Amino acid sequence: MKIDLADTTASGITSALLDARRHSGSPAMGMVLTLVVVAEEATIRDAMLAAAQAAHEHPARVLGVIIRGGRGAARLEASVRVGGEAASGESVLMRFYGELSRHADSVVMPLLLPESPVVVWWPGRPPANMSTDPIGSLAQRRVADTSAGSRPLATLRNVSANYAPGDTDLAWTRLTPWRTLLAASLDQHPARVAAATVEAASGSASAPLLAAWLSQRLEVDARVIRTGGPGITAVRLEVPGGEIAITRSDGRLARYSVPGQPVRSVALRRRDIAELLSEELRRLDPDDIYAQTVQEYLARTDATGRRATTGRSAAKKASAKRPSATKTSTKKALATKKAPATKTAAKKTSTTKTSTRRSAGPTRRSSR
Amino acid sequence: MSTQTSRGTAIGAMAAADLPPTWWRENPLRDPQDRRLPRIAGPCGLIIFGITGDLARKKLMPAVYDLANRGLLPPGFALVGFARRDWAQQDFEKVVHDSVRENARTEFREEVWRQLAEGFRFVPGELGDEASMQRLRVAIDELDAERGTEGNHAFYLSVPPRLFPITIQQLKAVGLADADNGGWRRVVVEKPFGHDLASAQELNRITSEVFPPQSVFRIDHYLGKETVQNLLALRFANSMFEPVWNSNYVDSVQITMAEDIGIGGRAGYYDGIGAARDVIQNHLLQLLALTTMEEPVAFDAHSLRIEKQKALAAVKLPDRLDLHTVRAQYGPGWQGGQKVGGYLDEQGIPPDSRTDTYAAIKLGIDTRRWAGVPFYLRTGKRLARRVTEVAVVFKKAPHLPFTSTETEELGNNTLVLRVQPDEGVTIRFGSKVPGTQMEIRDVTMDFAYGGAFTQTSPEAYERLILDVLLGEPPLFPQHEEVELSWRILDPIEDFWAEHGQPCRYEAGTWGPVQADEMLARDGRTWRRP
Numbered sequence: 001m002k003i004d005l006a007d008t009t010a011s012g013i014t015s016a017l018l019d020a021r022r023h024s025g026s027p028a029m030g031m032v033l034t035l036v037v038v039a040e041e042a043t044i045r046d047a048m049l050a051a052a053q054a055a056h057e058h059p060a061r062v063l064g065v066i067i068r069g070g071r072g073a074a075r076l077e078a079s080v081r082v083g084g085e086a087a088s089g090e091s092v093l094m095r096f097y098g099e100l101s102r103h104a105d106s107v108v109m110p111l112l113l114p115e116s117p118v119v120v121w122w123p124g125r126p127p128a129n130m131s132t133d134p135i136g137s138l139a140q141r142r143v144a145d146t147s148a149g150s151r152p153l154a155t156l157r158n159v160s161a162n163y164a165p166g167d168t169d170l171a172w173t174r175l176t177p178w179r180t181l182l183a184a185s186l187d188q189h190p191a192r193v194a195a196a197t198v199e200a201a202s203g204s205a206s207a208p209l210l211a212a213w214l215s216q217r218l219e220v221d222a223r224v225i226r227t228g229g230p231g232i233t234a235v236r237l238e239v240p241g242g243e244i245a246i247t248r249s250d251g252r253l254a255r256y257s258v259p260g261q262p263v264r265s266v267a268l269r270r271r272d273i274a275e276l277l278s279e280e281l282r283r284l285d286p287d288d289i290y291a292q293t294v295q296e297y298l299a300r301t302d303a304t305g306r307r308a309t310t311g312r313s314a315a316k317k318a319s320a321k322r323p324s325a326t327k328t329s330t331k332k333a334l335a336t337k338k339a340p341a342t343k344t345a346a347k348k349t350s351t352t353k354t355s356t357r358r359s360a361g362p363t364r365r366s367s368r
Numbered sequence: 369m370s371t372q373t374s375r376g377t378a379i380g381a382m383a384a385a386d387l388p389p390t391w392w393r394e395n396p397l398r399d400p401q402d403r404r405l406p407r408i409a410g411p412c413g414l415i416i417f418g419i420t421g422d423l424a425r426k427k428l429m430p431a432v433y434d435l436a437n438r439g440l441l442p443p444g445f446a447l448v449g450f451a452r453r454d455w456a457q458q459d460f461e462k463v464v465h466d467s468v469r470e471n472a473r474t475e476f477r478e479e480v481w482r483q484l485a486e487g488f489r490f491v492p493g494e495l496g497d498e499a500s501m502q503r504l505r506v507a508i509d510e511l512d513a514e515r516g517t518e519g520n521h522a523f524y525l526s527v528p529p530r531l532f533p534i535t536i537q538q539l540k541a542v543g544l545a546d547a548d549n550g551g552w553r554r555v556v557v558e559k560p561f562g563h564d565l566a567s568a569q570e571l572n573r574i575t576s577e578v579f580p581p582q583s584v585f586r587i588d589h590y591l592g593k594e595t596v597q598n599l600l601a602l603r604f605a606n607s608m609f610e611p612v613w614n615s616n617y618v619d620s621v622q623i624t625m626a627e628d629i630g631i632g633g634r635a636g637y638y639d640g641i642g643a644a645r646d647v648i649q650n651h652l653l654q655l656l657a658l659t660t661m662e663e664p665v666a667f668d669a670h671s672l673r674i675e676k677q678k679a680l681a682a683v684k685l686p687d688r689l690d691l692h693t694v695r696a697q698y699g700p701g702w703q704g705g706q707k708v709g710g711y712l713d714e715q716g717i718p719p720d721s722r723t724d725t726y727a728a729i730k731l732g733i734d735t736r737r738w739a740g741v742p743f744y745l746r747t748g749k750r751l752a753r754r755v756t757e758v759a760v761v762f763k764k765a766p767h768l769p770f771t772s773t774e775t776e777e778l779g780n781n782t783l784v785l786r787v788q789p790d791e792g793v794t795i796r797f798g799s800k801v802p803g804t805q806m807e808i809r810d811v812t813m814d815f816a817y818g819g820a821f822t823q824t825s826p827e828a829y830e831r832l833i834l835d836v837l838l839g840e841p842p843l844f845p846q847h848e849e850v851e852l853s854w855r856i857l858d859p860i861e862d863f864w865a866e867h868g869q870p871c872r873y874e875a876g877t878w879g880p881v882q883a884d885e886m887l888a889r890d891g892r893t894w895r896r897p
Contacts, residue, residue, distance in 0.1 A: 179402075179405055180405050180408060184410075184442060187398075252478075261411075262516050264443040266443035266483050267480040289404075
């Protein structure tokens, strides 16, 4: 059932939702969360569809928010759907005009389901700071997609710099299958990793995150090499006796090779937004590993003052020795100290590349 | 909802075989905090005996595909089919392809198929024939070389139970049962695990000669269902149910598994076995154990098993088996709009068969928690609809400040765990009917598991196959449980064998009148599920 409301308020929407539910015999809804989708006219259709699909797994009240702005009178347009396309929940699409555009949270707040978690998702460009954004601050979980905009790396940098617990990024979610395979490869082939490389299309926001994760976990300096894509095309871990390599050139089927074992295929499809969103909704507590990865990413880009993926060419990058890439034994002594300044100082003293490994001691960055 | 992760493990509560693997400590990419990463089994092979059977085509092969599609199978996974067919490799691939296309839960994707198909092998042969088994051995050795399966193999016995012993012994004879150089060998058997206590013990003797107990996986697919696992979450993760989960508040418990189908083409297996052995001994008694057991000290295989065994060991049979058990056979009738024949009309059933297609029994549990609470278990074929549920019926309020007319339509509060097909939880309680008069009537509150999105409620077989490959046994009954179940059922079966004939019920109904009378004797009625 669909109800269109031309000039309305939050209570108008609430009673429309109630009407629609009564109309369909007050079916059991069992909604587990409120999902707020903040998008633009151009992207809202796909975003709402993805949200509705994700709501199959996590029955939700989906609130679509489009900020139209403009100088006209403050006005709220809404259309309410229960059942049908909204499948296992309810959905409301709202357009905010005029002055109301700056107070969208006043409409969203009364529409949140009682007690249950609130997730805000920006399918396009996220706000400058998600956790202080008026709508973002209503949520436990804020989901950006830094890959979506026209300048993914700048967005990634910004989202990472403003990280607050509860923030996540679909660019990170996209990495789960890669990370799963990499973790499994080390389960099966336990070895000390001496170096790691991520190969990806230029402008991939996921690649620097994957490199940061590998650097943080393996205590190596993972490099990002630019390729033709699509997305991430390969990850290579240098281990004694060869390399663990997962290569995927077509975005679908990967080749998986481990020293001493036959090369095998593994399906590694690029997932669609609805699947990513579903994964994101599965756990609503802050993602600590993401937080650590973001810290590492920031540290990596801070140190050189340039982004991790500005490598000009793969060949050059491979041979050129980046000063920041070297983590010397001096670092080992300082491994337990966590002040960034100390760390930078330690890096500056480095002259050799004999040990690219960091100490095996407790190096988990303090980013709880 | 995963009930797997949350609990820590009490020290000393676990046998060595159940110790959690230490992978995350050794692998820097693993972190217990990183809950996005699922565990993938290591490279391994799944060898299915009886690949042409219904179960393999409708459940096993689709489940394998779905696992691969969800990224949970390792690169280098191999699927070996063994059957008495003259198939070439392509024929086998086509059979798997068709079965996946038809029955898989998730979307068909070419790349997933290609990953899987690289590891397909077919071995034509006959169970019990040494040469065939030698061919299988060669095929498996080849896989170890070509696919890097490293000697890790699980043998899935999807064959009639009478072939279990010979198959297991042959695996031993050709040396397939022994893992070499650090690999593992596991064997998976489907129910029935014997047809009485003696045969179950015999079967266990044969398997344990060849495989150690922790390598034997008895599949009871009910235990892989989300709701069954949720039963434990519901009971032990919440505070509001535990206080009333005892004989002070519970009036009775009804556990039902109804099927709308007849015996289909399974006459050879079913006749002589019957509903009680087929369903009550495993599914219903397992559900009973999970419903009634005390809180395990940890959510691991060993602790769970201890509690389930205690519950099963405390089960008490009624004194008068003639009054508190019923068995019946379906006669012809109309089932959901179709005219169907009776059991004796089914193909391959002797006209004088006394096999039960419906069984209802009353059990008690002799513990402080459950003393005096009757547990009614029933199962049947050709009943009105397909449903499995556990209904915990609570006592009525001791005093009602309403008149009897006002509460005429108020029944007992009930908590229903719907196991299938509509998985979820229902709570039934009284509520005022809108209007000027005070009138109280039962209403229900439903919790339903979400729809049919890619990852929701994986098929039970997916979960179980994955657990076999990972070597995680919490959801598989051990032989002690199997034997305890037979100890409960054997006296009833013996009594039935010696006394009288099965009752009759019309197909498409909720069972024989005698079952209704059985509950009426206790002043109760069956729920209509």
